[in-house]
Amino acid sequence: MAEAPIDYAAVYRALPGMVALLTPDLVYADVNEAFVSGTGRPREAVVGRFLFDVFPENPNDPEAVGARQLRASLRRVLSTGERDTMAVQRYDVENPERSGKWEERYWSPVNTPVLDPDGHVVLIVHRVEEVTELIRVRGGAGDGRGRMLEAELYARARELQELNNRLRQAHAREREVALALQEAMLPARRQVGHHRAAVRYRPAVGALNVCGDWYDLVDLVGGNRIGVSVGDVVGHGLAAAGVMGQLRSALTAASRVADGPAQALNVVGRYAHVVDGAESATAVTTFIDFDRHTITYSSAGHPPPVLLHHDGRVEFLDRATDPPLDARPDPAPRPEAATGFEPGATLVLYTDGLIERRREDIDTGLLRLAEALRRHRTQDPETLADTVLLELLPPGGATDDTALVVVRL
Template identity: 80%
Template sequence: MSDRPSDTDYAAVFQALPGMVALLTPDLVYADANEEFLRMAGRRREEVVGRYLFDVFPDNPNDPAASGMRNLAASLRRVLETGERDSMALQRYDIENPARPGEWQERYWSPCNAPVLGADGKVQLVVHRVEEVTELIRARGGPDGDRSQVLEAELYTRARELQELNERLRRAHARDREVALTLQEAMLPASRQTTHRAAVRYRPAVGALNVCGDWYDLVDLVGGHRVGVSVGDVVGHGLAAAGVMGQLRSALSAASRVAEGPAQALDVLGRYAHVVDGAESATAVTTFIDLDDHTITYSSAGHPPPMLVHPDGRVECLDGATDPPLDARPDPVGRPQASTTFSSGATLALYTDGLVERRHEDIDTGLTRLADSLARHRGDDPETLADAVLLELLPPGGATDDTALVIVRL
């Protein structure tokens, strides 16, 4: 055989692997199983390949406490949802004697499940590797043999209890995530509250409770043809962050309607945040857009800068009035504000850090990536532009922080 990698028969390698290995589709159907897997499981290839995992190996119906199927299903779901390897605790998973239907054999397994990712970053297959440890659990040798078996059984029992507890916690977290998302939808405006052309997007983070820290707001301001546009970010996630987010958004919305400018609106919000538990280090940026004078006045409390895309493709970073986060000072002081001008057809983008921040990457890289995307798609309508930016900037599997984006055509 040639030494070139392209000449390697990987199908033969898979069949020759010394351990029990099977390949599962995302629907948990056997795509393949190596010879050792079939031998140890006591099954023929046609009894396994192409069939649903738990049709081939169901739980023992004679054992009310059987949990092997449930535990394995939970592990496989974790791999499919996270794209990460999952090693399971020792499992008792009885299998039916193929030679004697209705007769179940007590078996112990040590499974590990690992993803095979496609070019799109999604899980295409799951490698299901199993180590048979039944004889080890049953072994009795020497004067301490019985005690060793008791200890093994005790460890196995504790492992099962711990795994069941983890599964209950995962289900509880999933319920909290659903509640948090519902709360998020109720407190954020479902569509723009202004008469101007705008598109808003919110994308929850990937993970059980990584939602509900970000918010946005759009309001028509009194006095002329003016619009207030804001975004903010609360530190933390889950139900508590959702509650704080709702309070800060409502407070800034009300303050913006009566404030002389964005700096004064953030002054009021900072004083309010000082007495709200959970608002520590929250950030926000607000812009007052005067559509008659073609000016944007803005102020930022520790938040990434808005970006103004001019009709000629030039991108202006509105970073001239940046101040610490809302509750950063014991005694709030007046915040700065700055102004800039725009021409008809320009585009304003406000966003939260989930859009531009990536681990192990300088934030300037993310800001440059956003500016390039906005400039290239500046001719699109706001809805199409918002979708294009999210598609280009968010990771294929979703970000680890939630993301809010507001696009306004001026």
């Protein structure tokens, strides 16, 4: 006997806790019965309205910060796509039956994103639990102690929030320094010889997510050849940016003297063993020979480059894939493969921030990239790079760094 389908709308309405659904514009999409009961506002007075129009800050309290803290939490959810649990907040509410009469209230909010298949935030589940009565201990001789407890708990909540703000500011400063260091170590946008190439770097959203993504383009010795590489260092902040600079410089030097990309990665792999923080770092490098119309490539645990042929055919260069740079205690020769191209083709290298999404198979991201490249194959490299980033990255930014290189062959 088939099980009866669950009516999730009915479940939502019957939830014992106060739950609201917010759009990315912070407009109420729906509220459950507990929310209506707890706030004293009918559903029609809430749904379709901007959150802070329904619940503005108390104008009589110059130190009120509840709305500001809630807005910051919701923005973090929108930018990171991750749940944000807030400390206990004092957020006064106007009595719905007595205009201008504000009631002192305390809340414990949790904001959780609802994501679409592409990783975009389409709704925010805003759950609030009123804890006013837990903070206010009422009655007789205990009333004074209750007010003292209320003041103490509120002060502790404010202290925790202030500490959290200071930590975020410190991380923001570290992010700023790391980004400056990372950009200083990455090559500027330029043409390699007379060949057209576009490069892009997009840092992750959020103060804690500066990573070690990098790219490089280098003229190779002998013939009409260039080397194009991208890589990714595991970790965040200044440490990751520093490791990124060391590995990129090592691969640049190795590429100039190596017989091919596999040998260059062999050298960098041995070097990675003595670099703290290089564990699990990945890289892929390609040697492009414009006279012979060939691309020779090798990958150390990195997503495959994409060769977009002039006729729209998409080829993933995935026949020479090996573990990350520092994966083997005793480095062994890495594989190498080659493929041909016709003039007018396009080579695209990237880091995983461009294609990976939570709870999504990586093949879905690769297919999305291939389709975008095929649709826009007539665009010049600079325009194509911007188009790919616009179509593939979430509107609020990705939670991982993204490096992208587009070379017209």
